Amino acid sequence: MNGKTIVILGGGSGGVVVANKLRKRLGSEHRIILVDKEDNHLYYPSLLWLIFDWRRPEQIQRNLNSLTKKGIEFLKGTVEKILTDKKAVIVDGKEIPYDYLVVSLGAGLDETPFPKSPKICDFYCLEGAKMAQDALREFSSGKIVILISALPFKCPAAPYELAFLVDSFFKNKGIRGNVEIELYTPETLPMPTAGPKLGGKLKAMLEKRGIRFNPGHKFESVNEREIIFGDNKKAEFDLLLVVPPHKSPLVVKESGLSNESGWIPVDAETLKANSENVYAIGDITTIKLSGQYESGKPLNLPKAGVFAHYQAEVVAENIASEITGEKPDKKFTGKGYCIIELGNNIATFAQGNFYSLPHPHVTMYPPLRIWHWARIWFERWWLRHWF
Numbered sequence: 001m002n003g004k005t006i007v008i009l010g011g012g013s014g015g016v017v018v019a020n021k022l023r024k025r026l027g028s029e030h031r032i033i034l035v036d037k038e039d040n041h042l043y044y045p046s047l048l049w050l051i052f053d054w055r056r057p058e059q060i061q062r063n064l065n066s067l068t069k070k071g072i073e074f075l076k077g078t079v080e081k082i083l084t085d086k087k088a089v090i091v092d093g094k095e096i097p098y099d100y101l102v103v104s105l106g107a108g109l110d111e112t113p114f115p116k117s118p119k120i121c122d123f124y125c126l127e128g129a130k131m132a133q134d135a136l137r138e139f140s141s142g143k144i145v146i147l148i149s150a151l152p153f154k155c156p157a158a159p160y161e162l163a164f165l166v167d168s169f170f171k172n173k174g175i176r177g178n179v180e181i182e183l184y185t186p187e188t189l190p191m192p193t194a195g196p197k198l199g200g201k202l203k204a205m206l207e208k209r210g211i212r213f214n215p216g217h218k219f220e221s222v223n224e225r226e227i228i229f230g231d232n233k234k235a236e237f238d239l240l241l242v243v244p245p246h247k248s249p250l251v252v253k254e255s256g257l258s259n260e261s262g263w264i265p266v267d268a269e270t271l272k273a274n275s276e277n278v279y280a281i282g283d284i285t286t287i288k289l290s291g292q293y294e295s296g297k298p299l300n301l302p303k304a305g306v307f308a309h310y311q312a313e314v315v316a317e318n319i320a321s322e323i324t325g326e327k328p329d330k331k332f333t334g335k336g337y338c339i340i341e342l343g344n345n346i347a348t349f350a351q352g353n354f355y356s357l358p359h360p361h362v363t364m365y366p367p368l369r370i371w372h373w374a375r376i377w378f379e380r381w382w383l384r385h386w387f
Contacts, residue, residue, distance in 0.1 A: 022316045
């Protein structure tokens with residue numbers, strides 16, 4: 001059997017799972033090359049814990065070079081071009097041919113609308129999370145605003161988790177009465193793709209804690225003290241914790257794989273893109289859901305690590321099966337789950353099927369300590385198992 005080369009672009013959750021699964025299924029005559037511009041894999045769900053001093057940066061990162069001991073080639077570099085017509089990618093000027101390509105480059109963050117300031121923290125990246133950690137540590141009174149600046153964004157629960165954790169943090173310091181907490185979003189309800197029932201529950205939980213939920217706000221600009229929304233609405237703040245606009249990497253937009261949104265449309269079950277032997281998984285994709293709620297608005301699969309993980313398993317199994325002469329019959333089913341931190345070692349758990357009809361079916365369970373401990377266990381398992 002001639003050896004095949006599988007190139008994986010991106011060392012996030014999807015890319016790491018694909019590489020591991022393929023290496024387990026395929027013999028050493030087949031090359032598996034993982035490309036990323038960074039040395040380290042960052043476990044993004046734990047950035048929230050880092051903000052509140054529950055983790056240090058080194059605890060939630062793993063060096064991608066460690067994958068070489070498993071027989072996975074790691075190439076650090078910037079992906080400059082994806083040449084599907086030549087079945088090759090260009091990394092730092094070097095052409096790398098492939099037999100199969102998996103694009104898992106994720107969603108980039110556009111921080112250009114936000115001034116550099118200790119009062120404005122992008123908590124969706126490591127540096128911004130560390131800034132938020134310092135800012136909250138020093139904060140004693142005033143208004144904290146959590147801003148979702150644009151849709152779509154990855155990890156739809158994260159800004160709501162942050163709101164709950166900020167509330168808990170200041171209650172435990174005994175100064176919650178000195179701190180206002182508000183959340184602004186273009187959404188109509190929290191996590192709208194999960195449905196109005198779940199969104200309504202989260203909204204009620206926010207309001208019960210004195211966290212003001214402000215839906216339907218279209219972000220336009222910000223200065224050191226004030227956010228400007230559409231219709232000339234404004235919101236002042238003393239500390240701004242922001243989810244910046246998400247964007248597709250330029251190399252993807254120039255590849256011919258993306259649509260007008262910049263994201264890569266893929267088959268909902270196989271994750272195949274519009275080019276031979278090319279797959280895309282995770283946040284870089286756009287998947288239109290067949291189901292919809294009574295509003296009739298079209299729905300897309302949320303951008304979340306759990307979906308990248310499950311999609312990666314499907315893609316790896318199907319590529320390996322095709323190479324070894326088996327039937328590639330694995331399908332991504334649209335199932336996923338989310339553990340939502342509420343503070344004081346308590347969390348709630350939501351799970352469901354986003355491919356179900358007539359609309360996604362998601363259930364949220366009562367808050368319990370066991371969900372928090374399950375999240376700790378999963379973090380430890382993830383960082384040990386894949387590396």
